[in-house]
Amino acid sequence: MGVSFILNGEKVTSHSHENTTLLEVLREEMHMYGVKKGCETGECGACTVLVDGENMNSCMMLIGEVEGKTITTIEGLSIDGKLDPIQQAFAEKGAVQCGYCTPGMILSVKGLLNRNPNPTRAQIKEALSGNLCRCTGYEQIFEAVESVVEGRENNNNE
Amino acid sequence: MNNTRPFRNDIMDKVTGSAKYSADFHMDNMVYAKILWPTVPKARIIKIDTSEAENSPGVVRIVTRKDITGSNVSGMYHVQDRPILVGEGEEVRFLADALALVAAKTEEEAERACKLIHVEYEELPAINSVEQAKAENQIPCFEHSYIKGDVEIGFSEAAVIVEGEYNSPYSEHAYIEPEGGYAYIDNNGTINVCYGTQDITQNHRMVCKALGYPYNKVRLHIPYVGGGFGGKHSMSVHVYLALLANILQQPVRLVWTREESISYSCKKQSLKTKAKLGLDAEGRICAFQARTEGPAGAYFGNYEGALLSFLNNLYGVYRHKNIDVVGRLYYTTGPEIGSLRGVGSPDALFVIETLINKAAKELGIDQLAVRQRNWMQTNEEIATQYEGTLSRNVSDEWSISKTMEMVVKAAGELPKPKPGKRIGRGFANAMPAFAIGNSLLHKGSVAELVMYFDGTLLVRLGFPEIGQGIKDVARKMAASAMNLDEDQINVMLSDSHLMPKAGALGFSQATVTAGNAILDAAKKLKKHLADIARECLNSDDESIHYKKDGFYNKNGVKLLEWNDFAEFCYNEVKSLTASGCVVGPPEDKGIYGVTPISTVADVEVDEETGEFKILQIISCHDIGKVVNYQSARGQIIGGVVMSMGIATMEEFVMKDGHTLTPSFAEYIIPTSMDVPENNQEIFIENYGNGCPQGAKGIGESGMYVTGSAISNAILDAVDVSMTQLPITPEKILKKLNKI
Numbered sequence: 067m068g069v070s071f072i073l074n075g076e077k078v079t080s081h082s083h084e085n086t087t088l089l090e091v092l093r094e095e096m097h098m099y100g101v102k103k104g105c106e107t108g109e110c111g112a113c114t115v116l117v118d119g120e121n122m123n124s125c126m127m128l129i130g131e132v133e134g135k136t137i138t139t140i141e142g143l144s145i146d147g148k149l150d151p152i153q154q155a156f157a158e159k160g161a162v163q164c165g166y167c168t169p170g171m172i173l174s175v176k177g178l179l180n181r182n183p184n185p186t187r188a189q190i191k192e193a194l195s196g197n198l199c200r201c202t203g204y205e206q207i208f209e210a211v212e213s214v215v216e217g218r219e220n221n222n223n224e
Numbered sequence: 225m226n227n228t229r230p231f232r233n234d235i236m237d238k239v240t241g242s243a244k245y246s247a248d249f250h251m252d253n254m255v256y257a258k259i260l261w262p263t264v265p266k267a268r269i270i271k272i273d274t275s276e277a278e279n280s281p282g283v284v285r286i287v288t289r290k291d292i293t294g295s296n297v298s299g300m301y302h303v304q305d306r307p308i309l310v311g312e313g314e315e316v317r318f319l320a321d322a323l324a325l326v327a328a329k330t331e332e333e334a335e336r337a338c339k340l341i342h343v344e345y346e347e348l349p350a351i352n353s354v355e356q357a358k359a360e361n362q363i364p365c366f367e368h369s370y371i372k373g374d375v376e377i378g379f380s381e382a383a384v385i386v387e388g389e390y391n392s393p394y395s396e397h398a399y400i401e402p403e404g405g406y407a408y409i410d411n412n413g414t415i416n417v418c419y420g421t422q423d424i425t426q427n428h429r430m431v432c433k434a435l436g437y438p439y440n441k442v443r444l445h446i447p448y449v450g451g452g453f454g455g456k457h458s459m460s461v462h463v464y465l466a467l468l469a470n471i472l473q474q475p476v477r478l479v480w481t482r483e484e485s486i487s488y489s490c491k492k493q494s495l496k497t498k499a500k501l502g503l504d505a506e507g508r509i510c511a512f513q514a515r516t517e518g519p520a521g522a523y524f525g526n527y528e529g530a531l532l533s534f535l536n537n538l539y540g541v542y543r544h545k546n547i548d549v550v551g552r553l554y555y556t557t558g559p560e561i562g563s564l565r566g567v568g569s570p571d572a573l574f575v576i577e578t579l580i581n582k583a584a585k586e587l588g589i590d591q592l593a594v595r596q597r598n599w600m601q602t603n604e605e606i607a608t609q610y611e612g613t614l615s616r617n618v619s620d621e622w623s624i625s626k627t628m629e630m631v632v633k634a635a636g637e638l639p640k641p642k643p644g645k646r647i648g649r650g651f652a653n654a655m656p657a658f659a660i661g662n663s664l665l666h667k668g669s670v671a672e673l674v675m676y677f678d679g680t681l682l683v684r685l686g687f688p689e690i691g692q693g694i695k696d697v698a699r700k701m702a703a704s705a706m707n708l709d710e711d712q713i714n715v716m717l718s719d720s721h722l723m724p725k726a727g728a729l730g731f732s733q734a735t736v737t738a739g740n741a742i743l744d745a746a747k748k749l750k751k752h753l754a755d756i757a758r759e760c761l762n763s764d765d766e767s768i769h770y771k772k773d774g775f776y777n778k779n780g781v782k783l784l785e786w787n788d789f790a791e792f793c794y795n796e797v798k799s800l801t802a803s804g805c806v807v808g809p810p811e812d813k814g815i816y817g818v819t820p821i822s823t824v825a826d827v828e829v830d831e832e833t834g835e836f837k838i839l840q841i842i843s844c845h846d847i848g849k850v851v852n853y854q855s856a857r858g859q860i861i862g863g864v865v866m867s868m869g870i871a872t873m874e875e876f877v878m879k880d881g882h883t884l885t886p887s888f889a890e891y892i893i894p895t896s897m898d899v900p901e902n903n904q905e906i907f908i909e910n911y912g913n914g915c916p917q918g919a920k921g922i923g924e925s926g927m928y929v930t931g932s933a934i935s936n937a938i939l940d941a942v943d944v945s946m947t948q949l950p951i952t953p954e955k956i957l958k959k960l961n962k963i
Contacts (some may be wrong), residue, residue, distance in 0.1 A: 110400055157239050195896050196895075200866065
């Protein structure tokens with residue numbers, strides 16, 4: 067028995083109790099410690115993962131809800147050692163300080179760009195409003211997201 | 225600087241998720257611990273009955289006061305007075321006085337067992353406010369005053385006297401990583417504790433003294449730390465982890481929940497200040513008087529430092545002839561007073577920076593002109609308690625007029641208000657009075673350099689990487705000092721057994737003290753290398769010196785290849801290490817590494833609702849030579865947003881010793897939606913005297929006068945001077961007499 071889902075491209079089965087949060091399963095059963103625990107009440111966004119491409123607070127989901135779904139954590143975002151453009155942009159723009167909010171923040175950006183490839187700054191701000199960052203003041207994070215969008219536009223124009 | 229690398233050396237770990245923080249380690253056979261906190265804030269403990277809890281499923285061990293063989297006291301800095309565990313017959317003085325530790329197979333089982341411990345309390349009268357303490361004739365637990373000249377004469381010369389009663393609440397640091405860690409016994413029998421802190425050297429001493437364990441048997445090591453802002457100096461998990469690992473002889477993890485983090489960690493001081501400022505007809509300050517008081521909490525914490533830091537910043541950057549300032553703190557049943565980024569300086573500057581605007585307005589003098597008439601000049605003796613002239617202690621050029629000029633220029637025209645709204649612009653300035661060098665906590669740090677036989681270098685430092693970028697600063701400083709590529713430098717941080725002493729990570733000191741230590745170590749290492757090269761060459765040529773690929777004489781002739789030198793060292797058993805440290809300021813008891821700051825804020829206010837929107841904040845900082853631009857910029861604009869939150873949104877509230885704001889639903893910090901439309905930093909790079917390669921500390925600079933500038937903008941817009949922090953729409957309406 068157990069709950070089966072795709073985690074970072076691989077099929078896995080959780081044997082945790084169905085009332086266990088997805089956050090706990092990812093961290094303590096799957097040892098995906100890139101998924102951060104910040105509040106466990108859906109207020110800080112540090113535990114954000116992608117569920118079928120949508121950014122979700124993993125602390126607010128129970129493992130029973132993810133049967134058959136596709137979960138991406140920060141560990142699964144780089145493909146064959148190549149950084150996702152969002153990770154690259156966060157590094158280049160200095161959008162990282164202590165780094166604790168970074169995995170969740172990057173996955174919220176991924177979720178945003180999945181549903182809206184060309185967000186305005188106002189849309190970026192709104193999309194990231196569930197991810198608290200105490201270090202950066204958010205500015206370099208906005209700039210990183212904008213540089214991903216611009217970079218893609220430039221590539222399309224080439 | 226050899227800026228050859230595109231990113232900071234911690235960034236790849238952080239964007240890929242491979243960065244490990246205190247709660248991210250797992251070991252076989254690991255158990256999980258929870259702390260039993262008291263439910264009564266002030267009480268004598270009659271009985272702690274653990275019998276039922278011991279039989280609860282999964283419980284491995286319950287630890288109480290009886291299990292502690294050491295002094296059982298800890299402290300944030302030099303004074304140790306806070307119990308590790310409170311036992312039967314002893315007294316609980318606030319809600320963070322832990323009663324027991326439960327270790328169980330799972331965290332849930334530990335939590336469940338905590339609820340089955342029965343505690344009998346004899347409730348004692350709590351002291352919930354300064355007013356109550358005074359009514360009960362309590363004498364202040366700490367008092368400090370600074371008197372200069374004669375304020376009575378000063379006020380008699382004043383053309384205008386303004387007064388205000390200011391109030392700043394407790395604030396929470398709100399790092400996104402809660403306190404946590406794990407511990408285990410290694411094959412050496414050493415207790416290893418891995419957790420997040422800002423102060424490893426002091427914490428090491430704290431753990432060993434409190435538990436009575438030998439220093440060489442307790443090893444603390446620090447992974448990446450998810451923010452601290454001053455809050456991770458205090459006792460959190462490390463003492464408990466060392467105790468549990470030693471008793472259990474098996475790995476144990478202890479991680480606080482967010483609720484525990486907010487409820488039981490230290491707080492920024494909450495102070496009330498009655499202040500009075502007199503200006504003569506030309507707008508020159510002729511007298512300043514202030515009476516500050518506040519709760520000290522139940523233990524020492526950092527309350528002395530917190531009050532002193534506040535009082536030291538009450539004078540702003542200004543020339544004062546007559547000062548009469550007194551501050552008093554009283555013991556209360558409240559949170560431990562810690563240090564929060566700036567240690568209350570922003571609250572102090574709020575007093576002087578808004579009072580001066582209020583006075584200038586009454587005199588009909590512009591807010592910039594009043595500052596120009598009063599701020600100290602380059603070669604002037606510092607007007608308050610520090611010694612020496614500004615330029616000697618800061619930079620050859622004291623640049624406060626320049627920082628102001630830059631923000632005025634960058635601010636542009638004030639936009640036209642939307643219908644029904646008013647717009648205002650406020651200025652403020654500061655000189656963070658870093659006491660690096662003359663405080664016990666920030667006297668200096670040690671750096672060790674180890675050169676390997678392939679010519680690569682290891683830098684060993686005590687400071688942790690907490691987000692400030694010290695790992696990258698250390699790499700850049702070492703690369704520059706040894707003339708190596710950044711790729712040839714590896715930096716290891718924060719391990720009580722492997723790394724040298726560090727000061728308390730605070731006061732924006734890491735770049736300055738670690739940088740100075742690295743440069744000192746590099747100088748010694750180069751001399752040591754040259755001495756060995758002379759031995760190898762059998763030469764007494766004093767001009768022989770090290771240069772990356774070998775050794776040269778004064779004519780630039782290479783006399784010895786690095787590889788031959790390395791071979792010699794290998795065969796002759798030479799150790800290529802050096803230790804460096806620079807203690808204290810170079811010449812006197814003054815301040816140094818000071819960063820002149822000017823800030824402008826534009827605010828739009830709705831007079832009907834009191835709602836206000838911060839349109840832009842531009843701040844200019846003379847931060848000395850920039851080590852890493854992106855990092856420096858992030859520190860400033862991040863500090864601006866944090867201080868904007870503290871000045872306009874945040875308030876840690878207690879009632880009868882209990883926390884009313886234990887989550888991010890109640891303790892609101894700025895989100896991406898709350899930031900100003902334009903948050904801009906400007907740097908001036910005057911060489912910082914006494915600072916490594918001229919680089920000053922910047923960690924706190926963004927915090928200093930954001931709130932003051934916002935408040936002055938509100939004064940400019942709707943003619944009310946705010947005094948109660950945080951500034952909220954309701955408080956603006958009250959000042960406007962609309963509610």
